[in-house]
Amino acid sequence: MARTRSEQAVWRREQLLNAALTVFADKGVDGATVKDVAQAAGVTPGLLYRYFDSKEAMVETLLSERGFLPRLRELRAEPNDPRPATEVLTELLESFDRLLVDHAELMALFFSAGQARAPLAALVSEGHRLIGGFLAERVDAGELRAHDTATAARTLFATVAVNRRLGTPIDIAALVGLLFPGEG
Amino acid sequence: MARTRSEQAVWRREQLLNAALTVFADKGVDGATVKDVAQAAGVTPGLLYRYFDSKEAMVETLLSERGFLPRLRELRAEPNDPRPATEVLTELLESFDRLLVDHAELMALFFSAGQARAPLAALVSEGHRLIGGFLAERVDAGELRAHDTATAARTLFATVAVNRRLGTPIDIAALVGLLFPGEG
Amino acid sequence: MARTRSEQAVWRREQLLNAALTVFADKGVDGATVKDVAQAAGVTPGLLYRYFDSKEAMVETLLSERGFLPRLRELRAEPNDPRPATEVLTELLESFDRLLVDHAELMALFFSAGQARAPLAALVSEGHRLIGGFLAERVDAGELRAHDTATAARTLFATVAVNRRLGTPIDIAALVGLLFPGEG
Amino acid sequence: MARTRSEQAVWRREQLLNAALTVFADKGVDGATVKDVAQAAGVTPGLLYRYFDSKEAMVETLLSERGFLPRLRELRAEPNDPRPATEVLTELLESFDRLLVDHAELMALFFSAGQARAPLAALVSEGHRLIGGFLAERVDAGELRAHDTATAARTLFATVAVNRRLGTPIDIAALVGLLFPGEG
DNA sequence: AATGAATGAGCCTTCATTCAT
DNA sequence: CATGAATGAAGGCTCATTCAT
Known part of the structure; x- marks a missing residue:
């Protein structure tokens, strides 16, 4: 399963988005904490900020990338x-x-x-x-x-x-x- | 302007509900703060708690009393x-x-x-x-x-x-x- | 039961001190609210301030007048x-x-x-x-x-x-x- | 000064308990605020909640861990x-x-x-x-x-x-x- | 004398965010 | 890449106190 650095990065990003989508849909954007999302993804909150600038940025990414x-x-x-x-x-x-x-x-x-x-x-x-x-x-x-x-x-x-x-x-x-x- | 105590209480209650309705609709329940509501009503946050037990109680009152x-x-x-x-x-x-x-x-x-x-x-x-x-x-x-x-x-x-x-x-x-x- | 004004005042004062002593001993000075004391005395919080300058003043009065x-x-x-x-x-x-x-x-x-x-x-x-x-x-x-x-x-x-x-x-x-x- | 993460965590915990003990003893548990304790420890109040669930939890920890x-x-x-x-x-x-x-x-x-x-x-x-x-x-x-x-x-x-x-x-x-x- | 509406300060707690490791 | 300690800014709520009635 040797993943290159950039593969890993892409994979992690997707994983975080998946977690965020699930958590946001469940608790609502305001109701969900960054910690909630991190836990759902099995990582620590700090890591989210390597991939997204803010919680709101996650929402927007979700809306634009996952929008249908x-x-x-x-x-x-x-x-x-x-x-x-x-x-x-x-x-x-x-x-x-x-x-x-x-x-x-x-x-x-x-x-x-x-x-x-x-x-x-x-x-x-x-x-x-x-x-x-x-x-x-x-x-x-x-x-x-x-x-x-x-x-x-x-x-x-x-x-x-x-x-x-x-x-x-x-x-x-x-x-x-x-x-x-x-x-x- | 000559309002009796109990008239005033009723009036104030309605006013607070009006303010809450406006603010909640504008910012969403989670997005709105108690302070927002209080400011919209021109009072201090503490006063809301003489009329409602909690922010959530305001929402429920709105839903039951103002529902159409x-x-x-x-x-x-x-x-x-x-x-x-x-x-x-x-x-x-x-x-x-x-x-x-x-x-x-x-x-x-x-x-x-x-x-x-x-x-x-x-x-x-x-x-x-x-x-x-x-x-x-x-x-x-x-x-x-x-x-x-x-x-x-x-x-x-x-x-x-x-x-x-x-x-x-x-x-x-x-x-x-x-x-x-x-x-x- | 016609009580003169000043008799009434003295009586009320004693009653408030009694209530305060009970409540303070029960919940502790910090744990008890002025409202607690007022309720125990069957009056509203505002009235306490006709008889005492502050909650702390009540404690001190208790200590000096009721001290043994x-x-x-x-x-x-x-x-x-x-x-x-x-x-x-x-x-x-x-x-x-x-x-x-x-x-x-x-x-x-x-x-x-x-x-x-x-x-x-x-x-x-x-x-x-x-x-x-x-x-x-x-x-x-x-x-x-x-x-x-x-x-x-x-x-x-x-x-x-x-x-x-x-x-x-x-x-x-x-x-x-x-x-x-x-x-x- | 080279402290590992876990050493630091233990040390900080002790430091917070020390601060809490001093402050509580000085002002009483009710009289002391979480902010007081934090200031005595030279940290912000929020940090206390990484180490203890609540102010009351601090008191209990003090009683059980520091009791003599x-x-x-x-x-x-x-x-x-x-x-x-x-x-x-x-x-x-x-x-x-x-x-x-x-x-x-x-x-x-x-x-x-x-x-x-x-x-x-x-x-x-x-x-x-x-x-x-x-x-x-x-x-x-x-x-x-x-x-x-x-x-x-x-x-x-x-x-x-x-x-x-x-x-x-x-x-x-x-x-x-x-x-x-x-x-x- | 008594009420209770209203205030303002502050409390405990949460949380998005940063950053040294 | 990833962690988690630490921060700062609120947020909901309580309460001693004041004051018009």
Whole structure:
């Protein structure tokens, strides 16, 4: 297991971030102490400061490196996907929902923030763009009836996200069927 | 200005709660100090302890005395309201949205709470009951097409609430029109 | 029960001192709060300050007004008491011991004082004077053998006081018999 | 000055206990603040909490680690010591008195303790056992006249202790001569 | 005479952060 | 790289004391 110096450094950094994410999600950023994080990582508090400038820097690193905006951006419907719109949309939303599940602790971090931390806004607008773009495409193609795609995007996004956060995930197929009955 | 002792006590208590609500919503419960609250109220920290046992007791008082569950319960559509469903629904959602505006700080408090505090769940389920009940009624009456009223209720509720919380309120008429196009 | 103003004042003052003595003896001066004393007296803290300048002033008043130095001074053997010295001495020490019992709370107060409060020294030296004086008298009269009366006084006084304080009172007749066997 | 980490930790701990003992004895446990102790040790208050859980924990550590019961137990007269009883007894009491001098602050702590703390009782009873045992031995050997050895032990112990505590140490030879004139 | 609202100082304790080793 | 001793700045809370009513 001979690890080079720099491998070790990378590994330790990840380990600390993992510990921080777990602890922050569990106790909240304010409720967790640096000592808590260190203990969860099996090191001493001092070591954290070799890797991060401050506790707040850890939060920000978590938000930017572990944020799922990149992965959200990867999510997209194939252009000219031959499948019906509702099918593609359902898949899209389910992927999104799965993203939220995979990053449950981060969601908590987002919501627990006193004043909504900036990354949240980016996340939301990217989600709107993703869904809204797809809907507009299909309306243009004449597959979906003309409708307020912006409002629809916000509706779908909000509904999936909030219900996941509340621990009462919604039936996505039912949601899609509700907005686009008998369509696509 | 002629206030009796007991009037003064009641008034001061309310004032402290107001200050606490503002400060907590602004900085979060953990982020706010007792001193912050006291300063916002123009008194010294010690005084808070004549009215509340602890900082946490303030939060709980706020949640129980200032929660808007009672007001949410008062919201209801008249039975057999002659107006079209979409009109009544729009009014209902707008009232709800207004409630959120009136209690913006409390909303922040709710969301900032790690997960612990129970009142949020009660609020949500009451909202679902309110909207879902109305929808089912109108479906039974044959006014609205048959649809998954539970999912619809959760969708409407979530969409209004989240967008209000994010500071990007939704156009409720558009939302209703989206779910029930050309109906009611 | 019509009490004149000044009677009422005197009565209240005594009542407050009683309450203070009880509470101080129970919790210690530092451990007891002004509120504790007020509650024990059935009044509000503010009132105490009409009668005493400060909490410390209460302690001092207690020490000077309730101290048993005056009563200790009253204690004395009749000059030329015809009874044997050991009998008179035993009676003297028993009176002293009884005094300690009567003022148990004050004893606690004395001992609990960080640096011995002044009155204690006065008490001790008065006790020495009382006992030593009697012994010297009887030695002069040839009734007791010549001995170090000052040391004897300190011995008798210390033994009675400490053992009373420790809750293990000594048998005074035995004590006297020990120092003056077969004498007086 | 080259102190290893663990040596330093032990040393610091001792230093803090020394400081605490001095300060507590001077101002009393309640009267002394954690800041006082820290200042006396030349450190910041926070450091105390790396070594002790609380202020009260410091007191308890002092009582258990610095109590002189062990040293009191080591004190004993040689069996069959050929020297006269009064000589041995004098030496014994002087050792005891010296013990009190060496632990003057602890004595203060003992006395200042409301009544609660148990160690005092153990100390006293051990002292009685020590002195009483020796006296009984010499009475059995026919060297001392028959007398109430228990009362004598309590008398000697109380006299030495109280007078030392009051800052007016007694002449031990005179004390012994008083109880056992012309004997041993 | 008595109350109790209000203050200000300070207490015990916690914790993010630094730094010598 | 890693430790853990040490610091400094609060933070929540208590309490003796004052004063308008």
